[in-house]
Amino acid sequence: MQMSRLGTAMDEDGAGHALTDFLLQLENYNPSIPDSVVAYYLNMSGFESQDPRLIRLIALASQKFLSDVANDALQHCKMRTSSQMTQSTKNQKGPKEKKYVMTMEDLVPALQEYGISAKKPHYFV
Amino acid sequence: MSESTEKIESACDARRKILNIAVSTILLETGFNASDKMALETLTEIIQCFLAEVGNSAKGYCELSGRVEPVLGDVKMALVNMGISIQGIEQYAARPNRHVIQAPQQAFVPRT
Numbered sequence: 001m002q003m004s005r006l007g008t009a010m011d012e013d014g015a016g017h018a019l020t021d022f023l024l025q026l027e028n029y030n031p032s033i034p035d036s037v038v039a040y041y042l043n044m045s046g047f048e049s050q051d052p053r054l055i056r057l058i059a060l061a062s063q064k065f066l067s068d069v070a071n072d073a074l075q076h077c078k079m080r081t082s083s084q085m086t087q088s089t090k091n092q093k094g095p096k097e098k099k100y101v102m103t104m105e106d107l108v109p110a111l112q113e114y115g116i117s118a119k120k121p122h123y124f125v
Numbered sequence: 126m127s128e129s130t131e132k133i134e135s136a137c138d139a140r141r142k143i144l145n146i147a148v149s150t151i152l153l154e155t156g157f158n159a160s161d162k163m164a165l166e167t168l169t170e171i172i173q174c175f176l177a178e179v180g181n182s183a184k185g186y187c188e189l190s191g192r193v194e195p196v197l198g199d200v201k202m203a204l205v206n207m208g209i210s211i212q213g214i215e216q217y218a219a220r221p222n223r224h225v226i227q228a229p230q231q232a233f234v235p236r237t
Contacts, residue, residue, distance in 0.1 A: 010179070019197065019201060021222060022215055022218075025218075026218075029216075029218065032147050032150055032225060032226055033143070033147045033223060033226065034229065037140050037143045037144065037147075037229070038176060041140070041176035041180065042176060042179070043174060043180075044180070045175060045180035045184065046180065047181070049194055049195050050168050054196075054197065054200055057200060058176065059178070059179075060213065060218055061209055062176060063147075063217070064211075064213075064214055064217045066168060066171070067154070067155060070151060070155040070168075071155055074155055074156050074157060077157075099159065100136065100157045100158050101158065101159045101160065101161065102159070102165070104163055104167070105170070106164075107164045107167060112204075115208070120163070122135055
């Protein structure tokens with residue numbers, strides 16, 4: 001009983017230490033989103049912190065989340081275009097370089113995987 | 126009254142524009158060349174909601190434990206509770222081709 005408790009406490013401590021160490025690294029690190037913008041949205045919901053590292057951590061977490069979603073959407077896009085390309089190249093040679101465009105068509109299934117249901121308004125051009 | 130609400134709206138717009146740029150930057154980093162206006166706006170809305178939700182949740186955890194200022198644990202709890210994985214965040218932070226957006230300029234406040 002005591003051993004298992006000690007074990008879980010150690011585990012939590014280990015994970016906590018990793019993030020604490022990471023927080024120290026954020027001292028001189030700039031995420032893509034400026035601190036002031038993130039701080040503004042956090043303040044709007046009542047979160048007020050004097051520690052800029054926490055704000056940077058949140059900015060980084062949101063960036064990572066978005067990057068994961070975008071990566072998923074890119075895979076969808078690649079699959080869709082490759083199936084279209086094979087159909088079209090049977091008749092004629094298509095352009096070599098591919099351009100990937102983020103559309104709702106790819107974004108909706110990517111978001112669905114993260115539990116966000118996005119719907120396109122019906123008659124919206 | 127209408128003037129003050131207008132001011133707030135324009136302030137929101139300025140921040141939202143920067144979020145828009147940030148989203149575009151992340152999409153570009155991911156490998157997209159272009160984006161639909163609608164997809165971009167959807168992602169911007171998502172990131173804005175994300176920030177607001179993390180703030181709200183972290184504040185909730187902080188106040189629940191009788192503190193005034195949020196600490197790392199509160200933010201962590203908020204992220205975990207939202208189901209956001211912070212597993213590879215260190216690797217993500219150290220990714221090679223990252224862009225940093227300039228912080229917005231402080232508007233000059235005229236003296237009255």
